[in-house]
Amino acid sequence: MTKICIIGAGPSGLAQLRAFEQAENNGAEIPEIVCYEKQENWGGLWNFSWRTGTDQAGDTVHNSMYRYLWSNGPKEGLEFADYTFQEHFGKSIASYPPREVLFDYIQGRIKNTNVREKIEFDTLVRDVKYIEDRKIFAVTTRNGKTDSEKTVEFDNVIVASGHFSTPNVPYYEGFEIFNGRILHAHDFRDAREFSDMDLLVLGTSYSAEDITSQCWKYGCRSVTVAHRTAPMGFGWPENIKEVPALVKVNERTAFFKDGSSAEFDAIILCTGYKHHFSFLPDDLRLKTANRLACNDLYKGVVWNNNPKLFYLGMQDQWYTFNMFDAQAWYVRDVLMGQIQLPDQKTMDRDPVIRQENEDALEDDYACIRYQGAYVQELINETDYENFNIDAANEAFFQWKKAKKKNIMTFRDQGGLISPMDESISPPHHTEWKDELDDTMASYMKN
Numbered sequence: 001m002t003k004i005c006i007i008g009a010g011p012s013g014l015a016q017l018r019a020f021e022q023a024e025n026n027g028a029e030i031p032e033i034v035c036y037e038k039q040e041n042w043g044g045l046w047n048f049s050w051r052t053g054t055d056q057a058g059d060t061v062h063n064s065m066y067r068y069l070w071s072n073g074p075k076e077g078l079e080f081a082d083y084t085f086q087e088h089f090g091k092s093i094a095s096y097p098p099r100e101v102l103f104d105y106i107q108g109r110i111k112n113t114n115v116r117e118k119i120e121f122d123t124l125v126r127d128v129k130y131i132e133d134r135k136i137f138a139v140t141t142r143n144g145k146t147d148s149e150k151t152v153e154f155d156n157v158i159v160a161s162g163h164f165s166t167p168n169v170p171y172y173e174g175f176e177i178f179n180g181r182i183l184h185a186h187d188f189r190d191a192r193e194f195s196d197m198d199l200l201v202l203g204t205s206y207s208a209e210d211i212t213s214q215c216w217k218y219g220c221r222s223v224t225v226a227h228r229t230a231p232m233g234f235g236w237p238e239n240i241k242e243v244p245a246l247v248k249v250n251e252r253t254a255f256f257k258d259g260s261s262a263e264f265d266a267i268i269l270c271t272g273y274k275h276h277f278s279f280l281p282d283d284l285r286l287k288t289a290n291r292l293a294c295n296d297l298y299k300g301v302v303w304n305n306n307p308k309l310f311y312l313g314m315q316d317q318w319y320t321f322n323m324f325d326a327q328a329w330y331v332r333d334v335l336m337g338q339i340q341l342p343d344q345k346t347m348d349r350d351p352v353i354r355q356e357n358e359d360a361l362e363d364d365y366a367c368i369r370y371q372g373a374y375v376q377e378l379i380n381e382t383d384y385e386n387f388n389i390d391a392a393n394e395a396f397f398q399w400k401k402a403k404k405k406n407i408m409t410f411r412d413q414g415g416l417i418s419p420m421d422e423s424i425s426p427p428h429h430t431e432w433k434d435e436l437d438d439t440m441a442s443y444m445k446n
């Protein structure tokens with residue numbers, strides 16, 4: 001029997017397990033599957049940890065999420081087609097749930113299945129080798145609890161280890177003498193730590209936007225956001241401002257490209273993440289920028305240099321959970337012989353064409369449509385439940401417009417339509433800026 005290794009039990013790895021489970025429920029004989037997960041529980045980034053630096057086994061902490069994180073995109077854009085929010089919660093909920101709520105939702109559709117039995121927790125994948133003459137992979141893992149290592153052979157490997165956990169940490173002159181804390185967003189856990197402080201944030205993407213907003217909400221004195229390329233341009237409250245690129249710092253003061261300077265208590269580097277796969281050798285390792293069409297992956301999932309290896313969720317993400325589903329269903333069908341891969345030349349050309357098309361996109365709206373079309377393309381080739389991609393795109397468009405209107409109130413809005421069951425989200429019962437309690441109990445009071 002074919003034996004398959006899945007690396008990681010986050011939303012992508014769980015989507016893969018779910019895809020096989022669905023086939024099994026429909027009477028198919030599925031391969032033997034082992035999923036290795038280095039943490040003690042499933043959920044990936046949604047399985048929050050207070051730890052920073054190293055985990056209990058001495059390995060790097062995977063978590064990049066923080067206390068008080070609410071979804072930055074609308075739930076209508078990430079909903080599972082085969083398990084709606086309505087089905088899980090028994091009612092319509094507001095559109096930007098906090099982390100705990102989304103974690104609950106992710107677990108809902110697999111809780112009562114045999115999926116958990118296929119996962120070996122506390123097990124870090126340390127090394128993967130392809131043994132050419134036998135056409136198999138040798139996967140070496142270490143169990144952090146027992147501190148024991150083993151090597152198991154597999155016919156296929158699916159890498160679902162995420163790509164928002166290894167921070168990209170730039171150096172600026174003077175960092176070594178700055179008197180305050182310098183941290184990357186990966187190590188940011190609680191905005192309350194920065195109350196009454198003047199903060200410098202570097203970066204202009206989602207981490208910068210959200211950590212700035214969080215710190216403002218939980219009482220920092222001011223935030224100054226320095227952009228390398230372009231400002232975010234939101235209508236920020238008066239104690240948040242955007243300035244040109246950072247040039248250097250000294251013990252207390254930061255100096256910017258326009259000649260201005262200011263004093264800060266802490267610097268938060270919201271400078272993105274690296275695709276980092278320390279367990280993979282050169283010939284199997286994905287090397288790509290954080291973009292919608294990754295290098296070297298046919299259909300965004302098949303490793304062209306060895307199509308027995310697959311990657312899930314490696315794209316930059318507008319679409320998330322339902323895109324991972326679409327990918328997982330596609331990979332499942334390749335592995336079960338339902339989908340035949342084309343010749344090598346066609347496979348190699350595929351990501352090149354996707355990247356050319358991506359490079360021609362003019363704005364974020366076009367990027368959303370592009371990723372929506374990619375999800376649709378994969379769904380069309382499998383039996384994943386079809387859903388209204390135009391409606392999901394529309395939810396993203398409404399979200400972008402609401403943010404532009406007011407970055408501190410966009411999460412308060414209702415009225416978004418589920419692309420799965422057309423239910424309409426209510427406004428949240430309390431304004432986001434006033435809701436300091438992010439627990440599920442509080443959120444569900446609606």
Ligand SMILES: Cc1cc2nc3c(=O)[nH]c(=O)nc-3n(C[C@H](O)[C@H](O)[C@H](O)COP(=O)(O)OP(=O)(O)OC[C@H]3O[C@@H](n4cnc5c(N)ncnc54)[C@H](O)[C@@H]3O)c2cc1C
Pocket residue numbers: 007008009010011012013036037038039042043044045046062064065066070071072073078123124125126160161162163164165279312313317319320321
């Ligand atoms: C701060 C932050 C906030 C986000 N907020 C949102 C949001 O609001 N909405 C949204 O849709 N998306 C959000 N995302 C995007 C996020 O990438 C996805 O929601 C989702 O978590 C990706 O799932 P994944 O399974 O691909 O990766 P991950 O969630 O990263 O899961 C990967 C899993 O692999 C395991 N793993 C890694 N390496 C190994 C190894 N060597 N051996 C064994 N196991 C391993 C990890 O422990 C982890 O469980 C956010 C990302 C970040 C960083």
Ligand SMILES: NC(=O)c1ccc[n+]([C@@H]2O[C@H](COP(=O)([O-])OP(=O)(O)OC[C@H]3O[C@@H](n4cnc5c(N)ncnc54)[C@H](OP(=O)(O)O)[C@@H]3O)[C@@H](O)[C@H]2O)c1
Pocket residue numbers: 069070071072073164168170185202203204205206207208210211227228229230270271272273290317
């Ligand atoms: N609440 C939430 O749901 C939430 C919160 C945070 C993050 N997230 C998710 O986390 C993921 C990652 O987002 P991200 O913002 O961390 O990463 P990102 O989108 O990759 O953005 C990286 C940012 O870092 C900047 N940058 C890189 N190198 C720099 C340098 N040397 N100096 C200054 N700036 C530099 C980039 O600027 P340039 O434009 O100049 O390249 C860019 O603005 C996304 O999927 C996002 O949705 C979600």
